[in-house]
Amino acid sequence: MDILVYALYIVAFAxxxxxxxxxxxxxxxxxxxxIAAAGMAVAFVATLIHIRETGxxxxxxxxxxxxxxxxxxxxxxxxxxxxxxxxxxxxxxGGGTVALIAWGEFIDxxxxxxxxxxxxxxxxxxxxxxxxxxxxxxxxxGSIVAFLKLQQILPGHPLSVGRxxxxxxxILFLGSVVAAVIVGIGSVGTGADPVWFGAILVVxxxxxxxxxxxxxxxxMPVVISLLNALTGLSAAAAGLALNNIAMIVAGMIVGAxxxxxxxxxxxxxxxxxxxxxxxxxxxxKGAAAASSGDQIAKSTSAADAAIKLAYANQVIIVPGYxxxxxxxxxxxxxxxxxLEARGIEVKFAIHPVAGRMPGHMNVLxxxxxxxxxxxxxxxxxxxxxxxxxxxIVIGANDVTNPAARSDPNSPIFGMPVLNVTESRSVIxxxxxxxxxxxxxxxxxxxxxxxxxxxxxxxxxxxxxxEELKAL
Amino acid sequence: xDYTGFLANIAILVLSGFIGFAxxxxxxxxxxxxxxxxxxxxxxIVVLGALVVLGTAENPGLPLQIISFVAxxxxxxxxxxxxxxxxxxxxxxxxxxxxxxxxxx
Numbered sequence: 001m002d003i004l005v006y007a008l009y010i011v012a013f014a015x016x017x018x019x020x021x022x023x024x025x026x027x028x029x030x031x032x033x034x035i036a037a038a039g040m041a042v043a044f045v046a047t048l049i050h051i052r053e054t055g056x057x058x059x060x061x062x063x064x065x066x067x068x069x070x071x072x073x074x075x076x077x078x079x080x081x082x083x084x085x086x087x088x089x090x091x092x093x094g095g096g097t098v099a100l101i102a103w104g105e106f107i108d109x110x111x112x113x114x115x116x117x118x119x120x121x122x123x124x125x126x127x128x129x130x131x132x133x134x135x136x137x138x139x140x141x142g143s144i145v146a147f148l149k150l151q152q153i154l155p156g157h158p159l160s161v162g163r164x165x166x167x168x169x170x171i172l173f174l175g176s177v178v179a180a181v182i183v184g185i186g187s188v189g190t191g192a193d194p195v196w197f198g199a200i201l202v203v204x205x206x207x208x209x210x211x212x213x214x215x216x217x218x219x220m221p222v223v224i225s226l227l228n229a230l231t232g233l234s235a236a237a238a239g240l241a242l243n244n245i246a247m248i249v250a251g252m253i254v255g256a257x258x259x260x261x262x263x264x265x266x267x268x269x270x271x272x273x274x275x276x277x278x279x280x281x282x283x284x285k286g287a288a289a290a291s292s293g294d295q296i297a298k299s300t301s302a303a304d305a306a307i308k309l310a311y312a313n314q315v316i317i318v319p320g321y322x323x324x325x326x327x328x329x330x331x332x333x334x335x336x337x338x339l340e341a342r343g344i345e346v347k348f349a350i351h352p353v354a355g356r357m358p359g360h361m362n363v364l365x366x367x368x369x370x371x372x373x374x375x376x377x378x379x380x381x382x383x384x385x386x387x388x389x390x391x392i393v394i395g396a397n398d399v400t401n402p403a404a405r406s407d408p409n410s411p412i413f414g415m416p417v418l419n420v421t422e423s424r425s426v427i428x429x430x431x432x433x434x435x436x437x438x439x440x441x442x443x444x445x446x447x448x449x450x451x452x453x454x455x456x457x458x459x460x461x462x463x464x465x466e467e468l469k470a471l
Numbered sequence: 472x473d474y475t476g477f478l479a480n481i482a483i484l485v486l487s488g489f490i491g492f493a494x495x496x497x498x499x500x501x502x503x504x505x506x507x508x509x510x511x512x513x514x515x516i517v518v519l520g521a522l523v524v525l526g527t528a529e530n531p532g533l534p535l536q537i538i539s540f541v542a543x544x545x546x547x548x549x550x551x552x553x554x555x556x557x558x559x560x561x562x563x564x565x566x567x568x569x570x571x572x573x574x575x576x
Binding site for chain 2 (some may be wrong): 013016017019020021023024025026029030032034037040043044047048050054055056059060062063066067068070071074075076078080083084086087090091093094096097098100101103104107108121124125224225228231232235236238239240242243244246247248249250253254255256257258260261264265357359360362363366372375
């Protein structure tokens with residue numbers, strides 16, 4: 001029977017790898033996801049066979065039903081704007097599971113002393129479990145904070161205790177490691193006091209909170225990706241401790257791919273993962289705000305904007321989180337259609353970290369049937385702005401901030417941005433003059449060829465479209 | 472588990488890491504969000520760990536039962552929710568090619 005379980009696990013992780021490689025191309029992505037899900041079902045059945053003699057069926061069945069009932073409705077009903085926080089939440093509960101598994105093992109093996117009764121490598125297994133406990137708890141609480149920030153229950157801008165932040169995090173990290181060492185040493189004797197295991201979970205949890213709280217703005221997607229990778233690593237560690245190859249393979253693949261994804265995103269912003277985790281944008285905020293203190297932004301009307309657009313040859317649309325919030329993707333597609341009907345070239349410039357997650361804008365625009373070919377990545381389109389008559393910025397802010405190129409004092413100096421200021425004129429659709437998620441002023445709004453169209457993005461776009469049709 | 476088994480697991484761990492790197496390094500930006508969501512669903516595999524801990528414990532006490540219960544609920548939410556939301560995201564890419572050329576000059 002155990003051979004059957006092992007064989008099924010091998011089938012399962014082969015399907016994960018197959019499914020994941022499917023997810024890397026648009027055409028095979030849907031199937032890839034289904035293959036991975038089917039692999040999960042196989043692994044699940046194998047595990048049920050493995051534990052078939054358990055006396056805990058009632059608890060297991062009830063827990064599975066509760067999990068399905070809680071998990072499916074939000075996944076089915078969530079608006080596409082809220083997907084990032086939902087992914088953060090799902091990632092968090094995954095991390096929570098890992099931490100709880102480690103805790104369960106601690107209890108079941110009397111403080112890991114039970115492991116010493118068997119022959120073989122004890123220390124590595126104890127270390128793997130303790131690693132899983134620390135990272136799992138960190139990922140759980142970090143993801144909860146990320147969720148609360150993206151859901152705007154907590155403010156989106158960085159919250160930190162200033163210069164003490166890094167020493168504080170270092171102390172918390174050391175504290176969780178010390179508690180883990182005490183539990184590890186205890187496992188050789190009669191088992192450490194359970195208080196110490198609790199201390200690991202609590203201190204690592206606090207570390208998760210204090211690590212994510214100071215992070216804001218465009219760094220948020222990077223953090224979710226990093227937490228996702230960490231949960232994967234902790235799952236692999238838990239798999240080592242439990243001698244479960246499906247968990248080892250799946251966890252490690254997620255850990256590796258998540259690290260790559262995190263790195264790609266950090267690179268897109270010309271920042272290192274370390275500097276993001278260590279800092280947030282907090283420090284230089286004052287300087288940025290002062291530089292554009294008493295400038296005045298010019299506002300425009302839908303009719304004026306429509307006239308400008310009507311006589312353009314090429315229009316670039318820069319979508320951002322504001323488009324997602326206003327659910328303006330269909331309105332934007334309608335406007336693009338009207339423009340194209342007039343023979344105007346319409347392109348979409350997608351910054352790698354526009355919105356709250358990489359690819360967030362692509363998903364939204366794809367929902368509105370905007371073609372892949374019209375969506376240009378930053379490097380492909382940055383040369384085009386100088387040849388563009390009108391650039392429409394819809395609810396994007398930090399990713400268009402010219403200070404990132406020109407002002408060494410800006411907190412986002414060095415981050416690659418879309419060079420919208422090079423186009424002949426820029427129309428910025430925005431609800432108000434408030435600054436972006438990062439809390440940084442944007443000199444673009446005060447630029448000579450910039451006009452602001454205030455209001456809800458969806459309504460503004462619809463108005464412009466109406467005016468265009470009337471012309 | 473003996474040392475050979477443990478070392479075999481470490482070998483699997485290392486190879487999986489390389490596979491993760493190799494498979495993912497060629498993803499278009501467009502698919503980053505679904506991919507993050509998809510990998511997020513896959514690490515929901517931790518629900519198996521929760522099942523194993525509870526399922527292999529002899530006479531689990533109340534604390535272990537409670538912890539395992541919560542762990543299984545969390546893990547199930549992660550895995551089911553993750554795959555469903557990924558599927559929804561990807562469904563949006565399906566109808567795309569028909570709209571790609573209309574109105575373009």
